[in-house]
Amino acid sequence: MPRVSRAKAGFSVWAGVVFVFLYLPIAVMALFAFNKPSEAALVGFQGTDWCALPPDKIGNVSVWNGFTTCWFSAGLHDPSYVPAIITSAEIAALAAIIATCLGLCAALALARMKTKIRAPFDVLVYLTLVVPEIVVAVASLIFFVQLRNHVPFFPQLGFWTILIGQVVFNASLAMLVIRARFVGMGDTLEEAAYDLGSGPVSTFRQVTFPRLMPAIVASALLSFTFSFDDYVLPAFTNGTTNTWPIVLYSAVRFGITPAVNALATIMLALTAVAVIAVALVLRRSRSRTTSAPDAVGSSLGGMIGF
Amino acid sequence: MTLAPGDVAFDVEFRGITKRFGPLVAVNRVDLQVNKGEFLSLLGPSGCGKTTSLRMIAGFEQPDEGELLIGGTDAVGVPPYRRNVNTVFQSYALFPHMSVIDNVAYGLKQRGTGKAERIRLSGEALELVQLTGRQDHRPSMLSGGQQQRVALARALVMHPQVLLLDEPLGALDLKLRKEMQVELKRIQEQVGITFIYVTHDQEEALSMSDRVAVMSNGVIEQLDEPRVIYDNPRTSFVAEFIGDMNFLSGVVTEKVGGQFIVDAGGGVVIRGHGAASRGSSVRVGIRPERMTALPGSPEQQANSAKATVLSKMYLGDQIQISVSLANGQRIIVREQRASANPVLDVVYSGDEVLVSWDDKAPLLLEQTVPLQSSAEAEQYTPSEEAAVHASTEES
Incomplete structure (x- = not known):
């Protein structure tokens, strides 16, 4: 019917507009990783590597001046950029693992608790999520410094204090994600396992854990993403350690070069490859065993959107 | 053992x-x-x-x-x-x-x-x-x-x-x-x-x-x-839970050797087997399929009552007639169409029918010995109660 198809076309166009709005900035960012310094800036420049110009001399790079790939090598050879990315990735990975483990334990414990006992824990969990990060950051800074005054083996401000801050926030997040699935699962499957002679440990290993896997993967990915690009908390508790967002924010003061675009583009490409690889693996294992849509696939779909 | x-x-x-x-x-x-x-x-x-x-x-x-x-x-x-x-x-x-x-x-x-x-x-x-x-x-x-x-x-x-x-x-x-x-x-x-x-x-x-x-x-x-x-x-x-059941309440008027007669009011008299003590209020159940309905209104007797048709329903192999007895109680009669009187097909709501059942159909379900006045209540002794219960249990 024409009415229906017209409405359908309208929605398709609308969806297209939304996607353009979401992804156009990213595309522009990637495109400008290949942007040359302006002609005016290059007047009188003698070298072969245009990108060796100091940041305040490269002129206007927000307009297209021509194609170059030199920003990629400039970015990768920058003395502060790559180490900061590695530091951020290490913290994010560790935070994701620790937070997911803690979140899993908390989810299992809280989901089966009596409401009266659970309520205070719930409040604590939600507090870490809803209290403005700046408040947590200031409090963490004071706490960490004071703690080191009293407990000598507590680490100095730096890598470990950033990690602790990230774990606190992400454990709450992971707990919520995993508990939602755990509660949704109900306990009949566990009862069925008990009924068939499987004790608590093997029931967890063979039934509960595999069923929670999609939520565990999702919360690990979420934790990684959140802590990788978190600025406020690390900025307060970093000491002399620099994470990638901290380096970027301080670079803004001197003017950002397309080298930043280049590194962001590399990270985007790596992420895209990883996500597509995981999706392909999941699809293959799914089509081999079942035709029904699996929760892992859908939560991963959510992750890509995220 | x-x-x-x-x-x-x-x-x-x-x-x-x-x-x-x-x-x-x-x-x-x-x-x-x-x-x-x-x-x-x-x-x-x-x-x-x-x-x-x-x-x-x-x-x-x-x-x-x-x-x-x-x-x-x-x-x-x-x-x-x-x-x-x-x-x-x-x-x-x-x-x-x-x-x-x-x-x-x-x-x-x-x-x-x-x-x-x-x-x-x-x-x-x-x-x-x-x-x-x-x-x-x-x-x-x-x-x-x-x-x-x-x-x-x-x-x-x-x-x-x-x-x-x-x-x-x-x-x-x-x-x-x-x-x-x-x-x-x-x-x-x-x-x-x-x-x-x-x-x-x-x-x-x-x-x-x-x-x-x-x-x-x-x-x-x-x-x-x-x-x-x-x-x-x-x-x-x-x-009530198993199958359908018509319930009739009344007072036991007679008790003759394992048989009881209950007056359910409005000329409805139920005769059945079971131990009931005279004067006690009872609840009697009769399955709808143990009842038959006949058009017309012949002379009334026990286990047979005049009723007015309220509605009629065909359930495939069965015919179900909902009637109102003379004492105002509604009951359901269900008959196999293969064995039912074919005249039932031309019975409509408002018609008079005669509902009847045999004396094996009524089931004695609840029995309470009345305490009509305080004087009687004082005379009433636990041993009497025990006797009533014992007789119920024998059934």
Whole structure:
């Protein structure tokens, strides 16, 4: 019917507009990783590597001046950029693992608790999520410094204090994600396992854990993403350690070069490859065993959107 | 009866079991003995305690009071994974991340059975429930009926002492449910395992079971063979819950050698068999299919009453007439169309009919000895009450 198809076309166009709005900035960012310094800036420049110009001399790079790939090598050879990315990735990975483990334990414990006992824990969990990060950051800074005054083996401000801050926030997040699935699962499957002679440990290993896997993967990915690009908390508790967002924010003061675009583009490409690889693996294992849509696939779909 | 050591009469025995959830008494001092190899149904409306009873046998709930014996040994406090009892869950509870064969073999694996043996036994169990060729499918790829069979195979492969079934057919459509009823009965007879079957569907319970326990408000109202449950309901609840029942209340006017006559008012007189004491108020039940309706209004007598037709309904093979008796009570008469008087086809609402039944149809359900005045109440002694009760119990 024409009415229906017209409405359908309208929605398709609308969806297209939304996607353009979401992804156009990213595309522009990637495109400008290949942007040359302006002609005016290059007047009188003698070298072969245009990108060796100091940041305040490269002129206007927000307009297209021509194609170059030199920003990629400039970015990768920058003395502060790559180490900061590695530091951020290490913290994010560790935070994701620790937070997911803690979140899993908390989810299992809280989901089966009596409401009266659970309520205070719930409040604590939600507090870490809803209290403005700046408040947590200031409090963490004071706490960490004071703690080191009293407990000598507590680490100095730096890598470990950033990690602790990230774990606190992400454990709450992971707990919520995993508990939602755990509660949704109900306990009949566990009862069925008990009924068939499987004790608590093997029931967890063979039934509960595999069923929670999609939520565990999702919360690990979420934790990684959140802590990788978190600025406020690390900025307060970093000491002399620099994470990638901290380096970027301080670079803004001197003017950002397309080298930043280049590194962001590399990270985007790596992420895209990883996500597509995981999706392909999941699809293959799914089509081999079942035709029904699996929760892992859908939560991963959510992750890509995220 | 004396028993050799290790030999017990009952697979499951409840001795005064009580289970409470907060202020609610889900199961109230229940005694129950389940014979070896029998198909026993726990039947009742939701909240009657049937599922709680089943879950106590499975070990998911622990009784607050009383003794629970499985195979003659005390099972209170024994966790579900150490009981030789398996359950077919209402929602099937198949492991969605495992194939059909892995689901069925799950229990054997926990028991430490070798892989080859596991596969062989599981294959046999799937054959028993007539589901073959789908071993490597995930449960989500199967229909409801097939999932039901997998759940059954998964429990049967364990060769439990008792198999518990918690409304296993509830999610299936009517036709499939009928098929599975026949299947379940066949399987039970083939494997000879004790089945305890929880259902709220009386037809299911009556058609499959060796014995039915009708439950209400945490107690067993009656435990009997299906035929006895239907023909001789012992309480009003059972009479009302199982099948349809017309209830008439009145006062016993006469009592002659095992027979009673009740005046239900408006010229409705009921004669039946049973021990009732003269002067007591009683409630009498008569099944609709034990009544017949005839057009016209011949002279009235006992077990025959004048009535006005309210409505008429054809139920395929049966005709159902709703009438109002002279005493104002509404009753239902149901007759097989093959044997009903063909004149009933031209009876319409507002017509007068004569409803009658034989003297074996009325069932004496409740009896209260009246306390008409305080003077009489003072004369009334406990021994008299005991005598009344004793006579009721003789029936």
